[in-house]
């Protein structure tokens with residue numbers, strides 16, 4: 001089976017996750033896919049294969065060298081986004097893409113067009129795997145799974161390529177933010193790992209936001225409006241005042257790259273009580289701490305004006321930048337960088353403006369940068385993946401295995 005045949009098989013499994021069920025895996029159909037993958041790994045002859053009751057599938061490709069090589073892991077997620085159906089996916093390969101519109105569903109006029117998705121033009125001449133316009137494709141992250149299984153199969157077929165123990169892990173529920181929660185890092189037993197879950201060819205990510213949530217509670221004082229002079233405090237207006245103290249140019253809509261922000265995600269209230277909900281994001285830990293302090297300072301400023309206890313701030317850290325965990329092991333980035341170059345891929349190091357499973361795993365003790373899986377337009381009907389990108393990502397996995405063994409020779 002080629003890596004593309006594997007991918008086309010995987011996308012026929014509906015593995016959509018569901019935020020509302022409260023169980024792991026969040027949907028039983030993910031377990032069906034996990035069982036299928038388990039059989040495939042057994043047929044490949046992998047060792048230490050385990051599928052736990054939460055749907056985490058681990059396996060090992062044993063070392064073929066005599067010297068000690070650190071165990072390297074490769075991780076991908078089995079679920080697809082709750083945003084769009086993943087049932088009855090009918091992939092189609094557009095060979096030698098000519099740069100024009102691609103009709104996904106002619107009857108309903110669903111078109112994948114470079115006018116809306118200019119990144120298509122980076123893949124002219126390549127073979128694009130697209131949907132029929134009615135589901136997502138599931139390249140996020142079945143491309144990642146195919147690349148890892150494909151690489152392992154390749155290494156088995158090419159024993160002349162020397163490598164240490166390669167550990168692979170497939171997890172459920174990444175799309176609902178729970179991929180890392182029940183990931184048994186100790187049982188996985190790798191020194192470090194890579195999630196194969198990025199987008200465009202070359203992406204290499206080891207920085208993400210530091211993240212906190214803040215609830216700003218404003219207490220008002222309600223009085224009959226006819227007799228309210230110098231008595232009423234309208235919490236809605238004080239909340240509005242609070243919101244306007246925050247720098248207007250530090251929002252998601254006005255920032256990019258390494259610029260952090262405050263994001264007002266909810267406001268709810270009446271005269272007596274108003275709650276503002278914010279998320280706070282910054283790659284830099286010091287600036288992140290300063291942002292949280294600023295939220296407290298703005299509250300103090302208004303309390304001075306309206307009385308102690310008018311504004312209270314509740315802060316909760318959500319996750320941290322994995323850079324802090326990866327930096328002491330910079331060789332794991334160097335190896336990925338060199339592996340890409342040897343596979344003919346130009347590395348594009350990029351800071352994630354969000355969080356990842358890899359960040360959570362990094363803080364659970366498994367440093368885990370993210371590498372491209374090749375797909376684009378995730379989570380919708382316009383999702384596509386070039387055949388050549390899947391093949392390149394697979395080669396990167398093979399090269400990482402090879403370079404790690406060389407480095408520890």
Ligand SMILES: [Zn+2]
Pocket residue numbers: 077140141174197
């Ligand atoms: Zn993903």
